Amino acid sequence: MFLAFHEMKRAKVRFGLLTGAVGLLVFLILFQQTLLSGLVNQFIGALKHQSGEVLVYNDQARKNLEGSIILPEQLAAIQQIEGVADASPLGEATFTVTAGGQERDTVIFGYELGRAGAPTTLIEGRLPAAADEAVASEKDTADGYGLGDVIQVQPDGAQITVVGIARDLNYSVSPVLFVDWATYEAAKRTRNPDAERILPSAVAIHVVDGEAASQVVDRINATVAGVEAMTRQQAIDGSPGVSSVRSSFAVILALFYLVVPLVTGLFFLIVTFQKASALTLLRAIGAPAKVLVRSLLVQVVVVTLAGSVVAFGLYAGALQGVKNLGVHVEVMPAVQTSLVVLALALATSLVAIRRVLRIDPIAATTGAGVTL
Amino acid sequence: MTVLDMRDVRKVYRSGDADIVALDHATLQVDHGEIVALLGPSGSGKTTLLSIAGGLLTPTEGTVTVNGIDITGHDAKELTKFRRENIGFVFQAVNLVPFLNAEENLLVVDELGGGKGGKTAKGRARELLDELGLGARTRNLPAQLSGGERQRVAIGRALFNNPKLVLFDEPTSALDTKIGAQVMELIRNEMKARDTAAIIVTHDRRMTQYADRTVEIVDGRLGAEAPVAPQA
Numbered sequence: 001m002f003l004a005f006h007e008m009k010r011a012k013v014r015f016g017l018l019t020g021a022v023g024l025l026v027f028l029i030l031f032q033q034t035l036l037s038g039l040v041n042q043f044i045g046a047l048k049h050q051s052g053e054v055l056v057y058n059d060q061a062r063k064n065l066e067g068s069i070i071l072p073e074q075l076a077a078i079q080q081i082e083g084v085a086d087a088s089p090l091g092e093a094t095f096t097v098t099a100g101g102q103e104r105d106t107v108i109f110g111y112e113l114g115r116a117g118a119p120t121t122l123i124e125g126r127l128p129a130a131a132d133e134a135v136a137s138e139k140d141t142a143d144g145y146g147l148g149d150v151i152q153v154q155p156d157g158a159q160i161t162v163v164g165i166a167r168d169l170n171y172s173v174s175p176v177l178f179v180d181w182a183t184y185e186a187a188k189r190t191r192n193p194d195a196e197r198i199l200p201s202a203v204a205i206h207v208v209d210g211e212a213a214s215q216v217v218d219r220i221n222a223t224v225a226g227v228e229a230m231t232r233q234q235a236i237d238g239s240p241g242v243s244s245v246r247s248s249f250a251v252i253l254a255l256f257y258l259v260v261p262l263v264t265g266l267f268f269l270i271v272t273f274q275k276a277s278a279l280t281l282l283r284a285i286g287a288p289a290k291v292l293v294r295s296l297l298v299q300v301v302v303v304t305l306a307g308s309v310v311a312f313g314l315y316a317g318a319l320q321g322v323k324n325l326g327v328h329v330e331v332m333p334a335v336q337t338s339l340v341v342l343a344l345a346l347a348t349s350l351v352a353i354r355r356v357l358r359i360d361p362i363a364a365t366t367g368a369g370v371t372l
Numbered sequence: 373m374t375v376l377d378m379r380d381v382r383k384v385y386r387s388g389d390a391d392i393v394a395l396d397h398a399t400l401q402v403d404h405g406e407i408v409a410l411l412g413p414s415g416s417g418k419t420t421l422l423s424i425a426g427g428l429l430t431p432t433e434g435t436v437t438v439n440g441i442d443i444t445g446h447d448a449k450e451l452t453k454f455r456r457e458n459i460g461f462v463f464q465a466v467n468l469v470p471f472l473n474a475e476e477n478l479l480v481v482d483e484l485g486g487g488k489g490g491k492t493a494k495g496r497a498r499e500l501l502d503e504l505g506l507g508a509r510t511r512n513l514p515a516q517l518s519g520g521e522r523q524r525v526a527i528g529r530a531l532f533n534n535p536k537l538v539l540f541d542e543p544t545s546a547l548d549t550k551i552g553a554q555v556m557e558l559i560r561n562e563m564k565a566r567d568t569a570a571i572i573v574t575h576d577r578r579m580t581q582y583a584d585r586t587v588e589i590v591d592g593r594l595g596a597e598a599p600v601a602p603q604a
């Protein structure tokens with residue numbers, strides 16, 4: 001500690017620059033991760049934050065809720081499956097609505113009140129308790145989807161009042177309204193008054209307590225013809241666009257996760273070479289190798305953690321500027337990212353550690369230090 | 373009483389198929405408070421002898437006992453501890469840690485020994501630096517000190533742990549004659565004041581006048597020994 005902190009104290013600019021560089025790179029990782037999370041939430045937030053642990057689509061829909069319908073006999077069959085506590089119809093359709101004085105595309109989710117399919121991230125107000133009431137997404141409150149706002153489904157459809165606001169409830173990058181099934185049916189009929197019946201897009205399922213969702217999924221797929229059951233996570237992962245967005249971001253993030261530890265490892269390797277003669281002297285006067293290694297590791301930890309603090313500050317500040325993307329400051333992912341970066345930085349500093357361990361104290365008599 | 377007892381020490385380096393004998397059956401004893409000048413040309417084996425005496429190198433043959441501790445069979449870890457606790461070093465080239473100031477360069481010895489650089493250690497460091505004429509330079513980094521001042525800080529570091537044996541490897545080679553003489557004078561005074569034994573490796577015969585005895589080394593063999601007249 002003595003050596004580590006005194007060296008950093010005497011080389012503030014050098015270590016400060018590294019800390020800044022690590023901070024900027026970790027900030028980019030955090031920002032990209034949050035953007036990814038925000039984008040994914042805008043694609044499928046409504047699915048992610050509804051209460052059904054299992055979702056069942058038509059097997060022809062290719063995991064696209066927009067292209068799925070469930071027949072009454074399929075719903076009835078699903079309700080009979082062992083492990084299903086509640087199987088409730090879930091409707092999804094995009095409508096043109098008037099909100100905030102403007103016409104906008106809005107996705108309306110219809111579910112049976114008190115049953116599977118209800119939004120789970122309510123932060124203000126309440127869930128719908130009657131027809132023509134809705135929960136909207138926090139992100140869209142400023143666009144006429146705030147608490148108490150009235151939204152009219154076009155053409156000349158129901159007037160829906162927002163009674164609750166939930167977090168991350170968008171779908172297909174559009175505003176979302178969660179309404180009761182009857183309101184959903186009424187909205188559908190405004191578009192197609194001659195429809196004999198309004199079929200659900202999917203089935204949202206609560207599984208029996210203690211039952212694994214994946215087992216219920218397997219049973220449904222094995223028993224009910226023409227449907228594809230998925231856990232909520234599988235439905236999210238399989239949604240159109242989500243996997244391609246994730247894989248694009250994964251490449252960028254992987255590059256950042258590679259660059260941060262490389263920068264750190266290279267810096268400490270260079271510093272080790274630069275102070276090779278001092279390290280050799282210390283070894284000659286009786287410094288155990290582990291003391292020098294510990295000193296190096298302390299510096300890696302301090303620089304990485306200080307860089308992470310800098311990154312978090314930048315991240316929190318930057319997210320204030322992009323609130324309209326539906327992104328939030330999340331502490332735990334930031335902590336996890338910092339720990340991963342720290343572990344990788346420690347791993348890459350092994351090269352510098354190896355150099356320290358290779359120091360031969362006899363070199364103090366010749367003035368030589370660490371050799372390549 | 374003998375502080376250093378080297379008997380029949382050989383050091384052989386392997387280079388390809390050839391053996392290079394750096395030290396050939398060297399026997400040397402140094403008593404408490406005795407200052408021995410080890411004189412020889414470049415490549416004569418004087419630094420090898422010093423390194424073996426200080427536990428930086430292990431001998432190929434022979435025995436080395438320092439302050440009653442037989443270090444002949446010590447492994448690298450034991451030698452590190454031995455050096456930390458028993459030997460003071462002043463090297464020719466690099467002697468100070470550049471990112472530590474003068475006082476911290478002494479305190480690092482305490483730190484390496486498991487100390488925390490507390491009041492006692494700081495007090496001793498300042499006392500030593502005062503004694504070496506560096507009382508006003510305790511906060512200076514090595515880069516802010518002259519060559520002579522740097523060597524004096526190195527002497528302070530070498531004495532910090534009260535070793536029984538201090539090894540000087542060409543301590544004045546980087547200094548001009550006047551400063552070199554001052555440093556040698558200081559070394560002699562400090563060693564004598566503490567009754568500490570010292571070996572001073574040098575190729576400069578003028579420096580032998582500060583030693584009690586001069587031992588010459590040529591081609592790895594210790595040669596003539598000559599007592600030196602004490603300093604006036």
